[in-house]
Amino acid sequence: MAIVPEFLIRKIYQKGSLKKLDNGASIVLKNVLGPGQISGFNYVKINGVVFESKDVKFITNGVEYTADDVSEENPIIFRLGQSGTLVMTGKECLAEGKNEIYIEALNPEAGIVQLKAEDVV
Amino acid sequence: MEVTFDKYSLMVDGKRIFIKSGAFHYFRTPGADMARDRFLKMKAGGYNTVDIYFNWNYHSPKQGEYDFSGIKDVRKVLQEAKKAGLFVIARPGPFINAEVNAGGLPFWLLKAEDVIPRNRIGTEYKYSPKYMEYIAEWYDQIIPIIKDFDNVILFQIENEYATDTMEEDYMRQLYKMARDRGITCPIFHNDAYFAGLWADCVDIYALDLYPYINPNQNWKEESYCFDTLDNVEDIFRCAKEDSPPFIAEMQSGWFDKWDGSGYKHIRDSLGDEHINIMTKTALSQGVTIFNHYLAVGGTNWADLACDEVYTSYEFTAPIDEFGVPQSNFYKAKEINYFLDSFDFTKTEPKDFNFSKENIYVKMRHDLNNDCDWLFLRNMNSETAEIDLPFNKTVKLKPYDMKICPINLKLKGCEIEFSDTEIFTRLQNENEEAIFFISDDNSNIYLCDGSVISGAQKDYANYTYQKDGKTTQIIFLTKKLADKSWFLGDRMIFNADYVLPNSAVAVEKNTEIAYFDLKYKFGKKSCIISEFDKNQDSEELKIDEVQFCAPEIDIDYDYSNWKKVKGKTDAFSCDIYDEFIWYKAKIPNNITEITLSARHLFAMYINGKEIINRNSYKLEKLQEVPETISVPLNEKILTKDMNELTILVQNLGFDKGFSGDTNSPRGLVFFETTPNIPVEFYVCDKLAPERSKKYESDNPYLAKITAHFDVDIKDNVFFAKYISFENFRCRRATIFLNGVKIGRYIKRRHVQEKFYLINEFLKPHNKLEIVVWEKERNVKSAWGFKSDLKNVKILLGTFKICQLFK
Numbered sequence: 001m002a003i004v005p006e007f008l009i010r011k012i013y014q015k016g017s018l019k020k021l022d023n024g025a026s027i028v029l030k031n032v033l034g035p036g037q038i039s040g041f042n043y044v045k046i047n048g049v050v051f052e053s054k055d056v057k058f059i060t061n062g063v064e065y066t067a068d069d070v071s072e073e074n075p076i077i078f079r080l081g082q083s084g085t086l087v088m089t090g091k092e093c094l095a096e097g098k099n100e101i102y103i104e105a106l107n108p109e110a111g112i113v114q115l116k117a118e119d120v121v
Numbered sequence: 122m123e124v125t126f127d128k129y130s131l132m133v134d135g136k137r138i139f140i141k142s143g144a145f146h147y148f149r150t151p152g153a154d155m156a157r158d159r160f161l162k163m164k165a166g167g168y169n170t171v172d173i174y175f176n177w178n179y180h181s182p183k184q185g186e187y188d189f190s191g192i193k194d195v196r197k198v199l200q201e202a203k204k205a206g207l208f209v210i211a212r213p214g215p216f217i218n219a220e221v222n223a224g225g226l227p228f229w230l231l232k233a234e235d236v237i238p239r240n241r242i243g244t245e246y247k248y249s250p251k252y253m254e255y256i257a258e259w260y261d262q263i264i265p266i267i268k269d270f271d272n273v274i275l276f277q278i279e280n281e282y283a284t285d286t287m288e289e290d291y292m293r294q295l296y297k298m299a300r301d302r303g304i305t306c307p308i309f310h311n312d313a314y315f316a317g318l319w320a321d322c323v324d325i326y327a328l329d330l331y332p333y334i335n336p337n338q339n340w341k342e343e344s345y346c347f348d349t350l351d352n353v354e355d356i357f358r359c360a361k362e363d364s365p366p367f368i369a370e371m372q373s374g375w376f377d378k379w380d381g382s383g384y385k386h387i388r389d390s391l392g393d394e395h396i397n398i399m400t401k402t403a404l405s406q407g408v409t410i411f412n413h414y415l416a417v418g419g420t421n422w423a424d425l426a427c428d429e430v431y432t433s434y435e436f437t438a439p440i441d442e443f444g445v446p447q448s449n450f451y452k453a454k455e456i457n458y459f460l461d462s463f464d465f466t467k468t469e470p471k472d473f474n475f476s477k478e479n480i481y482v483k484m485r486h487d488l489n490n491d492c493d494w495l496f497l498r499n500m501n502s503e504t505a506e507i508d509l510p511f512n513k514t515v516k517l518k519p520y521d522m523k524i525c526p527i528n529l530k531l532k533g534c535e536i537e538f539s540d541t542e543i544f545t546r547l548q549n550e551n552e553e554a555i556f557f558i559s560d561d562n563s564n565i566y567l568c569d570g571s572v573i574s575g576a577q578k579d580y581a582n583y584t585y586q587k588d589g590k591t592t593q594i595i596f597l598t599k600k601l602a603d604k605s606w607f608l609g610d611r612m613i614f615n616a617d618y619v620l621p622n623s624a625v626a627v628e629k630n631t632e633i634a635y636f637d638l639k640y641k642f643g644k645k646s647c648i649i650s651e652f653d654k655n656q657d658s659e660e661l662k663i664d665e666v667q668f669c670a671p672e673i674d675i676d677y678d679y680s681n682w683k684k685v686k687g688k689t690d691a692f693s694c695d696i697y698d699e700f701i702w703y704k705a706k707i708p709n710n711i712t713e714i715t716l717s718a719r720h721l722f723a724m725y726i727n728g729k730e731i732i733n734r735n736s737y738k739l740e741k742l743q744e745v746p747e748t749i750s751v752p753l754n755e756k757i758l759t760k761d762m763n764e765l766t767i768l769v770q771n772l773g774f775d776k777g778f779s780g781d782t783n784s785p786r787g788l789v790f791f792e793t794t795p796n797i798p799v800e801f802y803v804c805d806k807l808a809p810e811r812s813k814k815y816e817s818d819n820p821y822l823a824k825i826t827a828h829f830d831v832d833i834k835d836n837v838f839f840a841k842y843i844s845f846e847n848f849r850c851r852r853a854t855i856f857l858n859g860v861k862i863g864r865y866i867k868r869r870h871v872q873e874k875f876y877l878i879n880e881f882l883k884p885h886n887k888l889e890i891v892v893w894e895k896e897r898n899v900k901s902a903w904g905f906k907s908d909l910k911n912v913k914i915l916l917g918t919f920k921i922c923q924l925f926k
Contacts, residue, residue: 004283004314005244005283005284005285005287005314006244006285007285007286007287008283008314008316033314033316034314034315034348034349035332035343035345035346035347035348035349077343077345079345079348080345080348080349080352081348108335108338109334109335110779
């Protein structure tokens with residue numbers, strides 16, 4: 001069981017932020033819950049297309065983090081009110097109309113944090 | 122007593138009250154005498170309220186059975202709170218968390234038919250009428266007791282609750298159940314997600330805040346950890362505009378876990394800076410009801426603990442597990458006394474344009490005292506020089522926070538600005554004495570242009586008069602302030618602590634000083650006579666070592682044990698004790714046994730240990746189940762039908778915050794190869810707990826017995842402990858006069874000192890320690906017994922004070 005209920009986690013996703021990139025997609029996350037840390041992204045799935053952690057980077061406060069940069073010992077500080085862009089590359093994944101997004105992130109205290117969202121481009 | 126509220130504060134019989142509360146667990150500090158001791162110390166430290174969880178599981182061993190007798194008499198606890206002059210925040214759950222076994226839900230409830238604990242599976246809401254029926258049973262027991270006490274000012278329903286879809290039925294029904302049973306004070310819930318949850322279902326919105334939950338990280342390097350607290354007024358106002366900002370759990374310490382970093386590390390890490398920042402930042406955000414969680418540490422004696430925590434629940438609380446005030450107590454006392462000095466119940470945020478890196482600044486206008494208060498916090502690792510826009514510079518130490526008055530009108534003078542902090546105030550109609558805490562880098566600026574340096578010696582004082590009224594400014598160094606006590610109409614100095622009746626406690630010969638507005642300073646000598654001042658620890662003589670697990674012996678008669686029908690886990694067997702024995706007969710054609718047990722277990726065949734392991738493991742807050750296969754052969758299975766014995770130690774059920782309270786314990790999986798049905802019989806407790814005859818032939822569990830005397834006197838406070846020195850055994854369970862007071866398990870960090878809980882101490886005491894050892898550590902029965910006879914057990918004293926009236 002996740003520590004934080006799903007409806008609260010969903011608030012982190014910035015509705016309308018889904019963007020098509022060359023060979024990928026990006027979304028924006030905003031921490032509206034409280035001071036937090038991200039110790040990694042297991043994977044991101046958009047419409048069933050899986051982006052492994054190596055294909056995911058997180059850009060926040062002007063710093064670009066890849067999977068190799070982040071760990072439980074070296075988490076990304078994600079402050080209350082802070083935004084970040086999650087960029088997935090290497091695959092086409094977006095569809096016309098509604099897109100289903102699933103993110104599995106890691107937090108040093110809570111473990112796996114799952115975020116489900118729907119958005120249109 | 123009528124309790125009302127508005128957007129600023131609570132009001133009791135129409136009078137605004139600032140609620141300075143601290144949490145206390147009566148089940149971890151058992152008995153009315155210990156409750157009285159802790160409550161009086163809380164009162165001495167300036168708390169005016171005690172927050173009490175009522176633990177359903179502690180009182181209800183079986184459905185329909187409730188025990189409120191002896192040390193479980195909560196009425197007596199509430200009477201002691203009332204006698205100490207404390208209000209009470211009552212929190213009877215049904216779920217409480219508190220790192221107690223199953224989060225406070227009774228074991229019988231977790232296995233009851235058609236019950237879905239907390240009306241949720243995972244985070245999915247699933248209403249269970251049967252669960253609600255049982256809550257009614259609990260409320261019918263506990264609320265009649267609570268409502269007999271008119272000092273109960275707030276009542277909480279559920280705790281830290283959320284579901285994905287946030288249906289309100291459950292919370293609304295709990296609210297109605299409390300009201301229907303006569304609760305008249307405001308009702309609240311404690312929102313762990315600070316997201317305004319359930320604000321519409323309760324009278325007052327409240328939340329909990331723990332910026333420091335990972336002892337491996339250094340909060341001083343993470344100024345962002347206070348982000349939520351720094352914005353908490355907005356959260357309150359968005360959630361419920363017309364109720365007072367209320368932090369139902371405000372961090373004053375943190376708990377340690379098995380394999381955690383140890384309480385010393387947590388206490389050193391938090392220091393007294395953390396509670397200072399937490400509390401003053403809360404004040405800067407308009408909070409007028411706070412509850413330091415915890416104010417008083419406790420002990421997980423008996424089977425109180427959830428699986429996450431060990432015996433000590435010291436929590437690095439202001440008053441520690443042993444009843445001894447710590448440095449964060451003195452810091453809390455400073456703030457509490459300050460709040461007694463100036464009515465802080467009605468303030469509004471005021472714009473103050475200032476920005477500097479890692480400096481938090483907030484201004485509030487005080488509608489009661491018609492002044493402003495400037496809150497300054499330095500999160501830099503160096504002393505900060507803060508140049509304020511009104512031509513004053515404040516030097517603030519690293520991780521320090523101050524409350525500075527601006528244009529504060531006193532009886533004999535007016536303070537324009539002060540960064541020397543106010544400790545407390547004594548006053549009557551025409552006269553006041555204001556005590557400040559000396560600080561070399563600070564000043565008091567008076568409106569007449571004069572400046573008093575904050576660099577002052579103890580008792581240095583300045584007198585000001587205006588319109589026939591007098592203000593005396595008196596300085597105390599921090600060292601003396603820690604030993605200074607405010608009793609409403611007088612101050613007492615140099616005491617370790619004081620009681621509301623002015624009795625003073627000292628641990629050595631001391632000259633006590635007094636001050637009141639009428640007689641000014643006076644002195645009195647307190648000469649210790651009631652205890653031996655030499656309190657060095659002494660080694661206990663071991664009187665006896667006995668092997669004590671006859672259950673493992675061949676041909677042990679277990680015919681009167683309970684036969685297992687179906688599953689073997691604790692719920693299925695209806696056995697919830699820490700120790701569960703399983704006995705069975707198995708044929709000699711079995712080649713392998715596969716089993717999983719929580720949390721520590723050993724398997725014996727024909728009286729010989731086959732495996733002994735600790736399967737307790739947590740990863741990312743999720744328990745990792747561990748299943749193991751054990752090969753068997755003819756050297757082990759020496760008979761046609763062989764005696765199988767399994768002993769499982771259950772360290773507690775999940776506390777239910779992030780996991781499920783009803784995750785099984787005991788023998789959770791058992792299978793043989795080839796797969797044959799095995800008929801198990803079960804029994805709980807260790808043999809010395811169950812009967813007087815328990816001597817056995819095998820050496821796996823051994824009991825060490827020692828005796829010691831304690832001099833118990835009414836006017837002496839003491840806290841004693843035992844500690845192990847060169848203790849080589851891996852596991853031990855400690856009994857004091859027959860009461861289980863501790864679990865010793867050798868891990869990365871080991872609890873080596875165990876509190877001899879005063880409630881269970883007698884003039885003549887029997888200490889029994891049951892050691893459960895692995896075969897490879899038992900060279901021979903004789904040798905092992907000899908080793909145990911030479912174990913060094915030290916009896917020591919944490920603190921001893923004599924009380925003088």
